[in-house]
Amino acid sequence: MSGKLIIIESGSDASGKATQSELIYEKLKNEGVKVRKVQYPNYESESSTLVKMYLRGDFGKNADDVDAYIASTFFTADRYASYKTEWEDFYKEGGVVIADRYTTSNMVHQASKMAVEDRDKYLDWLDDYEYGMFKMPRPDVVIFLNVPVEFSRKLMADRMNKFTGEKEKDIHERDAEYLERTYRNSLYIADKYGWKIVECIKDGELRSIDDINNEIYKIVHEVL
Numbered sequence: 001m002s003g004k005l006i007i008i009e010s011g012s013d014a015s016g017k018a019t020q021s022e023l024i025y026e027k028l029k030n031e032g033v034k035v036r037k038v039q040y041p042n043y044e045s046e047s048s049t050l051v052k053m054y055l056r057g058d059f060g061k062n063a064d065d066v067d068a069y070i071a072s073t074f075f076t077a078d079r080y081a082s083y084k085t086e087w088e089d090f091y092k093e094g095g096v097v098i099a100d101r102y103t104t105s106n107m108v109h110q111a112s113k114m115a116v117e118d119r120d121k122y123l124d125w126l127d128d129y130e131y132g133m134f135k136m137p138r139p140d141v142v143i144f145l146n147v148p149v150e151f152s153r154k155l156m157a158d159r160m161n162k163f164t165g166e167k168e169k170d171i172h173e174r175d176a177e178y179l180e181r182t183y184r185n186s187l188y189i190a191d192k193y194g195w196k197i198v199e200c201i202k203d204g205e206l207r208s209i210d211d212i213n214n215e216i217y218k219i220v221h222e223v224l
């Protein structure tokens with residue numbers, strides 16, 4: 001009996017994914033749920049080497065310098081290594097997995113590089129690649145934190161780069177036009193795939209961490 005796979009995604013970097021995933025993980029653990037949390041990219045693993053090279057600009061200084069299909073394969077391979085070595089058995093034995101980013105991040109970030117008329121073709125290819133060829137599980141629910149770029153930019157400003165531990169930004173984060181385009185693309189994707197949208201802005205302000213988490217918690221319990 002397979003378990004459940006719950007994804008926390010967004011259309012903007014620095015939007016509370018890590019914060020919310022951790023809170024949900026802790027709540028479920030305290031309830032006695034057999035739960036694990038994973039995060040992608042898996043920077044601690046050797047499997048993220050090509051992802052790190054890509055994000056620091058070794059293959060091109062701008063996100064658009066690296067073709068969406070090529071960049072996607074780096075992230076997919078990193079995910080596959082984590083799935084096979086860390087959580088496949090746990091999941092197949094009924095465990096609940098909370099993922100901060102997943103295939104959904106390729107959908108949001110890499111599809112935004114495609115011309116609009118080529119986007120669906122890429123999305124179909126990605127679906128077949130990750131869920132068909134690599135046989136990674138499909139999510140039971142994708143919880144989409146809707147944080148427009150102008151808000152996430154503020155949260156990102158002081159945050160450290162996750163793999164260098166310094167303030168320097170990766171090739172996605174330092175490209176304002178790319179971030180805007182990615183955010184717009186994410187709204188299209190969230191709608192197309194029926195993701196559960198959590199509106200994080202209310203009356204022009206970012207909602208509190210706990211307020212957002214209470215909404216996420218309800219969605220999670222609907223699928224458990």
Ligand SMILES: Nc1ncnc2c1ncn2[C@@H]1O[C@H](COP(=O)(O)OP(=O)(O)O)[C@@H](O)[C@H]1O
Binds near residue numbers: 013209212
């Ligand atoms: N609702 C919120 N209100 C205020 N600050 C927040 C909120 N959610 C997250 N933060 C802060 O924003 C920063 C980025 O959050 P994080 O969870 O690391 O985002 P992500 O995983 O999407 O990059 C962190 O410093 C975090 O404490």
Ligand SMILES: Cc1cn([C@H]2C[C@H](O)[C@@H](COP(=O)(O)OP(=O)(O)O)O2)c(=O)[nH]c1=O
Binds near residue numbers: 013015040076101
């Ligand atoms: C997991 C994943 C991330 N990405 C992108 C999203 C981010 O811009 C970047 C690095 O992810 P991450 O370090 O988690 O970004 P942040 O903490 O700022 O939210 O890689 C993909 O393009 N495809 C993927 O499959």
